[in-house]
Amino acid sequence: MKLTFSGSTETVTGSQYLIESEGKKYLIDFGLYQGPDPISKLNRREFPWNPSQINALFLTHAHIDHSGMIPWLIKKGFKGLIHSTNETFELCKILLLDSGKIQNEEYKRALKNNPKAQLPLYTEEEASQALDRFIIHEFNKPFNIDHLKVTYTPAGHIPGASSVQIVSPQSSILFSGDLGRTDDILMNPPDAPPKSDYVVMETTYGDRQHDPTPPLEELEFYVKEVIKNQSKLIVPTFALARAQLLIQLFKVLFEKNPELKIPFVVHSPMTEKVTQLYKDFSSCLKISKKEVENWDEAARFIHWKNESESIDRKSGPAIIMGASGMVSGGKIIDHIKALGDDPKNIILLTGYQAEGTPGKEILEGKTHLKISGMKVRIQASVHQLKSLSAHADSHGLHQWIDSMGSKPKKVFLSHGEEDGRQGFLEVLSKDDYNVEVPKLDATYNLI
Ligand SMILES: [Zn+2]
Incomplete structure (x- = not known):
């Protein structure tokens, strides 16, 4: 199995990962980069693969920085299915359509000052086509896609949010998705991660503890x-x-x-x-x-x-x-x-x-x-407000990976700003984890 970091290596948006196994390609999340230039420009970059070559997409949760480029992928030729939990699908019905609407409105506004304004990535109508591709899975019920076994486990964070484990005949990898906190007021805490050879972890709050003010x-x-x-x-x-x-x-x-x-x-x-x-x-x-x-x-x-x-x-x-x-x-x-x-x-x-x-x-x-x-x-x-984040802090992230029971061969850190990635790299390195902070488009052989 081969893993490529196609996005979110240097920011907290644009979550995108590519898995290649036995000649097939799969994406885990395909999120929108959000923010001013040069970050948002990354949404229009050329990929070294053709969207029509992607066999399936596994979506961790509905937030636009994880799902917001899916309509673009379909527009460019992706023919496969989108795998998610039911809550994620229900939320995407609202969020993806809204994203298309906002982009169209921004385009129309820009057009007033610039007749050559860049076309929207997709419209509301194009976003709605993505919704026909969803296939729903339950938490903790493994399913097979080609030669892979895939399992969604609860990640807290927001309704439907999941960690996604992919097991190939050679190795296994777990994508944390965005992890919630154990003391969230509405959401249940994330499940302990299933044992996996490799783990890709988010690091939004990798360098910080949450403010304790109630x-x-x-x-x-x-x-x-x-x-x-x-x-x-x-x-x-x-x-x-x-x-x-x-x-x-x-x-x-x-x-x-x-x-x-x-x-x-x-x-x-x-x-x-x-x-x-x-x-x-x-x-x-x-x-x-x-x-x-x-x-x-x-x-x-x-x-x-x-x-x-x-x-x-x-x-x-x-x-x-x-x-x-x-x-x-x-x-x-x-x-x-x-x-x-x-x-x-x-x-x-x-x-x-x-x-x-x-x-x-x-x-x-x-x-x-x-x-x-x-x-x-x-x-x-x-x-x-100081204390309402839906992400685990540094302590919560550490607790989560420790609860796997045994250390994976390697933990890759992504989906964080520089301080978050480096801060959490120090935390895990001190605890004898084999940790790596990948660069954009870096590829790893998972054996
Ligand atoms: Zn999120």
């Missing part, structure tokens, strides 16, 4: 602030996983402290669709279906412009949440435009803000921005 304490502080100032808490967040986690946290906060219960609206059609799906995902959640259904008591989804404007205008404290997490678009921009210039209001960022995104600029104190073609002025105080 997230409920952080939220309590900000809710008390907006009650005191009779102002608004504006929460741009990620529609998948982070939004549902926040709804659960606000619900618990309101139950424990009824005096803190203030109007809480969610203005994001995509968040609403994903939240609806969580009711069917309760088997991979730590909380019951009933509890997910009770989210409606804490949060109200709003849909119409008049509802949106009325919450902005209404006096008194309120929480307004919506996508996107890095403030690059979505309905939340309307609320930031309406409320962001009042110093009494709070903008609460809920996760990592990549370089070049409006979220990063707001965090760094920029007061005048143009987002999705709209001029926005920021006078509100800006904060960032």
Whole structure:
């Protein structure tokens, strides 16, 4: 078996790996590179293989940095099937279509200033064709593809997220996918990894431990602030996983402290669709279906412009949440435009803000921005939650690989920034693991 690192060797996006075995080729994930140039330019690079030569694709989870180039692959001639869990498929129905829509919108916007603007990687219609190729597998139920045995094991992180083990007659390899944390509020912890000769691990938080501040304490502080100032808490967040986690946290906060219960609206059609799906995902959640259904008591989804404007205008404290997490678009921009210039209001960022995104600029104190073609002025105080990541930290990653029971022949580290990869390389090297940090397009013989 031969392994090639086709993506995500130097970043936390663009997850792509190629396996070659007995003359056939398989991909594990085919994710979009996200971020400003030169990172996003990698989406248009030439591959040394033809998409029509790929026999099958094994998808670890639905996040766009793992799935977002699949429609492109099909457009370029991929004829095989896409193997995933049911939850991953259900989420891809929402995420891939949204990705196609966003790309088309960005293309149309760019066209106004540049008649030669680059065509989108794919449109919503092209993304929808990818959905016909999915084939669903259950966790921990091995299946055979050609001469390979493939098993999906739960990886925590988000619903459906899996580690994927591939066993050939010569050797076995395990792709961690994105690994969740053992203390996640909604997701069950990842399963122990099955014994494998080789392991490819993500290293998003390879050099760090999570902040121990309980997230409920952080939220309590900000809710008390907006009650005191009779102002608004504006929460741009990620529609998948982070939004549902926040709804659960606000619900618990309101139950424990009824005096803190203030109007809480969610203005994001995509968040609403994903939240609806969580009711069917309760088997991979730590909380019951009933509890997910009770989210409606804490949060109200709003849909119409008049509802949106009325919450902005209404006096008194309120929480307004919506996508996107890095403030690059979505309905939340309307609320930031309406409320962001009042110093009494709070903008609460809920996760990592990549370089070049409006979220990063707001965090760094920029007061005048143009987002999705709209001029926005920021006078509100800006904060960032410390403790909501859906990834295992350095300790969690180490614990996970240790729970394999015996050391693999080699552990490859990818899907991390320089500090994450190097930090975790040190951790595993000290523990006598044979570790390697591959370069882009590096190929290894797995024997
Ligand atoms: Zn992920």
